[in-house]
């Protein structure tokens with residue numbers, strides 16, 4: 001018999017461990033989620049530690065989404081009209097955490113106040129015990145106003161606040177810093193921009209154990225290869241010891257893949273595309289699996305079917321680790 | 322593994338006779354290492370040195386062709402572990418498995434052969450069929466293979482059987498002309514399998530128990546010793562994590578350790594009980610190093626996703642797929658047809674042109690040179706600003722072909738409309754929808770088709 005000498009990479013760096021949710025110091029979560037801590041490339045248990053499996057988040061919106069795919073509308077049904085029910089159902093479907101989007105605070109979609117946003121967050125916190133990610137409506141001014149109010153009202157819950165970008169990071173980081181929360185640092189598919197933002201955030205003294213990094217997701221067929229490569233580069237840099245790339249990575253898989261025509265069009269598409277119900281899930285699962293292979297630590301999903309498929313895949317990928 | 326200049330120097334005569342055109346053997350060796358000259362410039366290298374140098378200059382992962390004719394595909398010849406280091410070159414073949422006793426075999430074969438989907442101007446297809454020997458004797462297997470070939474002429478095949486006699490019958494029955502991949506030689510039957518593959522001139526897959534890379538090396542040495550040059554390695558299946566580890570180790574051994582016995586494309590059996598689980602397995606195989614991927618489900622939605630992923634992952638990161646920036650006519654556009662502007666990223670262009678075409682409203686589609694970037698990316702990089710838009714309009718000659726002066730901008734750059742209006746005096750700048758899917762409605766409502 002021939003002996004084969006297996007090449008083992010000796011990495012000097014590690015991804016930081018980040019914990020979402022808390023049950024003390026004001027926190028009321030009944031479960032928490034810890035991600036990160038890897039000292040090897042994804043799922044290569046033979047050369048490093050993979051202490052935490054990637055987590056699955058389900059996206060919940062605070063108003064019935066008007067522009068969502070008919071497949072998602074059919075699957076979630078009435079739960080779409082009530083974020084608390086929606087979140088509870090998502091947990092039943094297997095979500096490890098909830099990503100709540102405060103869309104109704106957007107000036108174009110209802111312009112609800114920060115006070116109303118706080119009430120919504122409270123209701124969702126009461127409905128589920130899992131940790132929460134809270135996204136603002138996505139416009140600079142309103143994001144700041146709403147996220148600051150929510151951060152103050154939920155002191156100690158260890159929420160992840162997003163998005164924290166180059167243009168607004170000061171406000172969001174300050175809100176997280178004062179109230180025991182985390183931030184989601186998003187940059188557009190670029191290693192240096194990601195590093196730069198992490199530096200700015202740590203300069204404000206927010207411990208990097210409270211920062212998730214969102215390298216920006218391109219969906220399957222819509223820029224996925226760029227995200228795949230930039231995440232591989234970020235993870236390699238992290239393992240080689242570059243301290244400003246060692247944040248766990250979060251990917252908004254559902255939002256990107258269900259936005260595309262493949263996730264939305266039920267009719268007037270080529271027969272080779274298959275039926276919308278299967279196609280939408282296929283698009284989400286394929287995007288998600290590809291990014292898991294390149295280092296994703298948290299996947300934000302939209303369809304319960306995808307949650308099931310990915311949960312099984314993760315069981316398999318983390319077996320024995 | 323490529324040799325260094327010094328390693329090559331050791332193999333040369335070291336007489337510095339200068340006949341190669343270089344002042345010394347060492348100078349010649351250095352140039353050779355940089356691939357700046359050829360070995361046969363030196364008339365004095367002996368055979369031993371030649372063999373060593375040839376072996377060293379061979380690609381670390383052999384290029385293997387499966388099939389014959391127009392639909393044949395090539396795999397292997399990869400040189401990097403990560404796409405960003407250079408690019409991945411030969412996309413894996415996606416092959417659907419049928420059982421030889423499946424009464425629907427011919428029907429499935431025909432569907433696999435005709436499946437086709439278009440993305441960014443390219444036709445994406447499945448690559449072949451794997452006929453798995455399920456029950457029946459050699460003659461029954463040969464008949465199933467013949468039926469498959471009749472239903473899907475020219476489609477590359479993988480013949481899966483542990484029975485060399487059955488394979489010989491199928492190949493002798495005409496399948497050899499298609500140069501199928503023979504799967505698989507294992508420890509117990511490698512001699513007979515190698516004989517069949519050799520006799521019919523087919524590439525051969527070797528298969529070891531999951532986790533037994535040493536077994537794979539032994540098999541590789543044995544069948545190569547028996548004269549087989551085109552190999553595919555099947556490291557067995559061990560769940561997603563086990564497979565990922567095996568495929569990563571094999572790729573590293575070939576690229577970083579120059580392990581000749583393992584320098585061949587990899588075979589991934591992604592088959593699973595449900596199409597969803599199979600999709601997850603096949604996704605991993607595309608992202609991580611497979612050369613041939615077997616699936617069992619012909620679920621169109623999953624196949625479309627996998628073909629798209631393969632196209633994405635095998636796109637050269639240095640060169641986004643682009644179209645020529647110019648004025649395109651969609652349908653037979655006339656002087657009163659709408660004018661829309663977009664960028665020359667292929668994905669952008671085809672998303673928009675597809676929708677405009679689907680709307681049934683003839684239109685002019687003006688494509689600006691954005692270095693192959695999408696609308697927002699180009700806008701953020703300063704390659705699709707008001708100035709560029711105005712210049713594109715002026716240089717295109719569109720003004721002489723229409724009797725109105727209305728230009729539709731992509732909804733994502735609505736903010737540019739004021740500036741564009743300033744740059745293009747006399748033009749009315751209109752803002753279209755953000756997403757291409759909404760273009761048909763927009764055209765029908767606003768242009769009243």
Ligand code: B12
Pocket residue numbers: 187188189190193216217218219222223226256641661662663664666668669672673693694695696697698699701702729730731732733753754755756757758760
């Ligand atoms: C992939 C990607 C890249 C790739 C480039 C891909 C390429 N070849 O263009 C890379 C990684 C290189 C890249 C780089 C950058 N990117 Co980028 N990128 C993306 C990403 C993920 C997807 C873009 C894409 O391919 N979309 C798909 C195509 C088809 O979309 P599209 O061209 O817009 O076309 C659609 C519509 O606009 C519409 N449409 C198109 N034309 C027309 C015409 C008419 C008339 C109508 C009606 C409709 C219409 O139809 C299409 C389908 O719906 C997006 C984020 C996202 N998820 O969308 C960010 C994004 C576009 N990038 C962004 C940025 C900032 C950058 C950088 C400047 C970052 C940096 N500082 O380095 C660089 C710029 C490049 C440079 N410096 O040279 C930002 C833009 C910010 C903004 N909104 O102002 C985005 C939105 C990310 C973000 N949220 O911050 N990027």
Ligand code: SF4
Pocket residue numbers: 333334335336337338339340341342343344345346349362363364365366
């Ligand atoms: S021809 Fe050959 S032997 Fe002569 S100098 Fe060149 S390398 Fe050396």
